[in-house]
Amino acid sequence: MNKNKILMFLFIGSEAFFFIALIISYVYYSRVGGSLSASAKYLDYKKTSIFTLFLILSSLSIELSGRSLKKGNRKLMLGWLLTTILFGAVFLFGQGSEYARLISLNVTISKNVFGSAFFTLTGFHGLHVFIGLVVLSLMAGLFYSGKFKKIEAGFFESASLYWHFVDAVWIVVFSVIYLGPIL
Numbered sequence: 001m002n003k004n005k006i007l008m009f010l011f012i013g014s015e016a017f018f019f020i021a022l023i024i025s026y027v028y029y030s031r032v033g034g035s036l037s038a039s040a041k042y043l044d045y046k047k048t049s050i051f052t053l054f055l056i057l058s059s060l061s062i063e064l065s066g067r068s069l070k071k072g073n074r075k076l077m078l079g080w081l082l083t084t085i086l087f088g089a090v091f092l093f094g095q096g097s098e099y100a101r102l103i104s105l106n107v108t109i110s111k112n113v114f115g116s117a118f119f120t121l122t123g124f125h126g127l128h129v130f131i132g133l134v135v136l137s138l139m140a141g142l143f144y145s146g147k148f149k150k151i152e153a154g155f156f157e158s159a160s161l162y163w164h165f166v167d168a169v170w171i172v173v174f175s176v177i178y179l180g181p182i183l
Helices: 003-032 036-042 045-070 074-104 113-145 153-182
Strands: none
Touching: 003 113, 003 153, 045 074, 045 153, 074 113, 074 153, 113 153
């Protein structure tokens, strides 16, 4: 196995434990503080579902980008990679608009336990999405500029693994935070 992939699996493993701890904390404090039901009235799960769909589709587009790379179709690879970046950016925009709406309703990180747990968990996830977008954008820029005559498959696969991880984490976070209170 490629050393890049091994290191990425180790990194993802450590990050998985980090997110598990955050999710457990969110569930615990939202139940102890009694604010789980309160969160349902503030969160816009329908709108967030749309932005979630964009993030899920970004996993498909990065997979198609990787397949195009393996087939040697550099133009199609770049197109799918740019699509992945666009979908990730749309998701971050959606998260930002959710934050702005909640802040306008006076739901902040310092307001109560729900606000603290919500903004911490989703904020760290958003940071991971942002980091992924930076890596994917740098990769696309190097590819487009011609400085990468050949994108190392291991590098692409490692970045792709990270992106799939970020998407999978969001599915869990979305299910716990947005769907949990309404189910």
